[in-house]
Amino acid sequence: MGNLVIDNLSMRFDLPNGGSVQALKNVSLELAKGELLAVLGPSGCGKTTLLNIVAGFLAPTDGKVTLNGKTVTGPGPERGMVFQQGALFEWMNVRRNISFGPDMAGRPAAETRPVVENLLRTVGLQDFGDKMIYELSGGMQQRVALARCLANDPDVILMDEPLGALDALTREKMQGLVLKLWKETGKTIILITHSVEEALLLGERLLVMAPRPGRIHKEYNLPFAEMGVGRDLRLVKKEREFAERREEILGMIWDMEEEIMGRQEETA
């Protein structure tokens, strides 16, 4: 029995100039509790649209999303979101950002405080609880975003390129942190990324999407996430299988991009 079921989603909307865009077509997917799904694809393949539908920010024109048997109709605290950057509240300090969800739900501060302290330690920000958001580096801000999401104890965590704006070194550290949090909390995670390497490292399952219309191109089950938990991710990257997969998927996406370019030239 799937925990999160994405059932035959299609998304089509009209443009002001009379045309229309088929952002998603017949996307179906089941995700068991505790699975980590990475979604990869060239720009315009509808991966962010897919995530926004699961989050409840967009309504699909066809199909539905159900979580634990309940159909998604809008955003809700059982589906937490981690954004690329700039989604933290800079008028609050780190602690108040993390406790935002419980605070809004009206949970007493005494109950929330130990949760927040615990999360600060988990993401390695125990000394930064009283800092303001704008005093933190980009990597630290994303740690806060992860902690803020976890403080609400969602069933599913949706990550929209959470590490996309970070420099390469910070990004590697944060990938390790995401794996650690995934293992420790057992959350179901959908992670959208542009980086093939990141998708391979973090995705227990990997979905490669193709554009126009946005659809599932290929699905993989990968061993690297399990391998990487608690280990140096650079060792994982040295695996021969990892390199093979990377080449395969890069080639696949490369072909898609070529095809798009070709099609654009024809129409031009």
Added chain:
Amino acid sequence: MIVFLLYVTIFAAAFGLYRVWERKRHHLHDFASLKTVTFGDESAVSPNRFASVISIIALFAIWGAFTGSVITPLHVPGPFVGDASFTYTARNAAGETDDATVHMRVYRVGEDVPLPELPVDQAGFAMDDALKIGAWRSVLARPSENDTGGEDDGYSVIAIDGQPIAAGGTVRFSDGEVTMTSKGSLSIKPDKGWQMEPIWLPAPEAVVSRLVEIANDGYKNVSLWNHLGSSLGRVIAGFVIGSIIGIPLGYAMGLSNWFRGWFDPIVEFMRPVPPLALIPLIIIWFGIGEQGKVILLFLAALWIMTISARAGVSGVRISKVHAAYSLGASKWQILRHVIVPNSLPEIFTGARVAMGVCWGTVVAAELVAADRGAGMMIVNASKFQLTDIVILGIILIGIIGYGIDILMRVAEKWLVPWKGRG
């Protein structure tokens, strides 16, 4: 023109001297001083505080120099003050000529001086004249009046200090000039020098002493603090009411299509209307009392605050709102915890603009009609040529306007420290 050239000269001289002095001084080794490209690098340009200080000193020095002030040792030449005389040559109807002297005493306006004394024995038909002239003024002398046969046809003044003169002509004497009118009178203008007459520009110390006087005794039976306080009170009342209505209206326009559509035409039309253009209508509708002024300032602040609140709402990043919804916040909680704090920096910017506009508008409204207030004080004083009060009023208005802006900036720094760091 002379003042402008002098000012440019002081600017250039101070700049040159500073450069020479700086070159000799021990060099700082902060980061900015190591930059080789400063021309065009905005971050390398900061106000030179020496220049600021010299600039203010130069302004006062020029003001003092051209008003004969005690605050500067150097003055431009003042008006001629003291006794002077010239000799005129008259010809009577018989064709005879005779000389006589015009004795004049030029005094500072406000002083009480006697007429210069005339020699007792005088020969010939032309008689000496005595007159007194206020500095910067001129008088019309009629030497013919006391001359024997001066009223006859054929009598005329033909020369001043030996220089021939005719109707419409001008001749210089030692300390001024004489112009003959078409009727044969002499218009005497002692030298005015380069200094400004106090009724045009009073000396700095005159303004200060007027400040002390008004601070103690008030102006038009209203104390200075009452004048300034009532202007400020009107601004604060108008601004507060404008904010109370404008900010929620701006939020509604930022959050609802219907509100945006409904109020857009009104706001967009009213925004470019200068508040000053509303003064006549406000006076017709509400009279010249307090009510009208507060309504005018309310209107001045309203649109600015509405637009800044609307911009604040529109400026909230959608990912923040999405994040808040995903964390389980309700609409009301999102308004309270996300939209309002996110829009505060914009609202503060708007509030600074609104306070500036209100301060300008209140002064203008008081210029038109008021029984008290900073604007009323200066317009009333100007009617009596009390230039020192006018200048004093302008300086006080400037200081208060600047003070308001500084206070708003301090409040902004304290209340929205996250401004520009989102």
